[in-house]
Amino acid sequence: MTTPVELRDVAAQGAAGAGRAGSGSAHDLHLALLDWFAANARDLPWRDPAAGAWGVLVSEIMLQQTPVARVEPRWRDWMLRWPTPADLAAATPADVLRAWDRLGYPRRALRLREAAGVIAREHAGRVPTAMAALLALPGVGSYTAAAVTAFAHRRRAVVLDTNVRRVLARLIGGQALPPPSLLAAESERALDLLPDGDEDSARWNAALMELGALVCTARAPSCPACPVRSVCAWRRAGAPADSHAGKRRTQAWHGTDRQARGRLLAALRAAPGPLTPAELAAAWEPGPQFDRALAGLLADGLVAAETGPEGGSEGYALPLT
DNA sequence: TAACCGTGGAA
DNA sequence: TTTCCAAGGTT
Known part of the structure; x- marks a missing residue:
């Protein structure tokens, strides 16, 4: 557990390299990022x-x-x-x-x-x-x-999305990317850095996310445009490569059940009414994977089986209830 | 915990 | 063309 005092030390060590007179506190780090956010936030x-x-x-x-x-x-x-x-x-x-x-x-x-x-x-x-x-x-x-x-609600909370995790991994942790799964240490670090006040903390969260989205990006970060580059542990370490490389599995897509589900649902979204299995076959070739995908969609409530007056199946459609 | 769950743009 | 990745959640 990192105490607030230790956190201030961490931030101070980073800020010490800033070269600005009077720098060297977490306060300066907050000001630098909040000022940047005030000037660069997207108008969403x-x-x-x-x-x-x-x-x-x-x-x-x-x-x-x-x-x-x-x-x-x-x-x-x-x-x-x-x-x-x-x-x-x-x-x-x-x-x-x-x-x-x-x-x-x-x-x-x-x-x-x-x-x-x-x-x-x-x-x-x-x-x-x-x-x-x-x-x-x-x-x-x-x-x-x-x-x-x-x-x-503009209240204090630890917001840890992919952007914030990456920014803190670089800025404080000196790593190119955060670990594949969220660690408790990341949450503690984020809490330690979070400003005390409600409104300040809300802005801080938004600013970290925005920095990750616009500047401190995953593939090609724009370090020259970064307002906190002088205190970035990753940059000071020479921007080393991702230490977790190889442990991140990329999900397959082509030919997967997910692709089949997507095709079937796209067909049903575009259709004004129920589609028969034969009509659905235009979206995905019939077979075990088709059956598996359709069963999954039904189980998830994304698709409903339409029943005719005789009790037989008339086909499939997006659920009306 | 790891696998699963869509989609499309950029490199 | 393939790979990577984007303000995650659920099981």
Whole structure:
């Protein structure tokens, strides 16, 4: 467990190389990054206070593993159509899945709709502020709960996404990239660096994320443009290569069940009504993998079997309930 | 813990 | 063309 005093030492050691008169404190590190953020933050719609906590929650779910550029138009449409949790909760899964379009991981869309129902029924239509209540929402994990706490409620929380993990791994840890799985030491380090005040800590979280997204990127960081380059442990160490290289498995895609599921669901999104198995066969060749993918989609509630008047199957469609 | 869950742009 | 990666969560 790193104490705040030890943290200040760490930050001071980094700042000592800054060469600026009066530098050498965590305070300077915070100022440098917060100033940079004030001048360079993107004008994203969910950062507008008018977006509200619901708008922030929607954005956070959509942004899970999905680039900002792809999310923005879908978020705008979504908020116009379902401006409150109750609105979304009243929508059909089919409508929600079509509005989700091709953001990917469509189970997120169903969970967001379920979360909207919980918020509408159990929280009087307001996004909860208690961490336990946030974590109880479908599709909300440690990152999203912290992000909503910080960015919507403007309260102190440790926000650790892929950007923050990478920035801190470099800035403090001297590593090219964070370890494959989140370690307790990373959370402790992030907590130690978090400013005490609610609003300051919220800005700090956003600034770290923005730095990771715009400057301290995974592949080709723009170190000359970095406001904290002079205190970066990774840079001072000579920007060594990723020590975890080789332990990161890249997920296969071509020919996988996931690709099959994606094709089948894309066909059903585009269809006005149920599709027969023969029609679905245009999206993916029939066989064991087709069967497995369809069964998985049914089990996940992403697809429903349509039953005819005689009880026989008429085909498959996006769920209406 | 590790595997699973979509999609598409950039290098 | 292949690989990497993007504001993770669930099981």
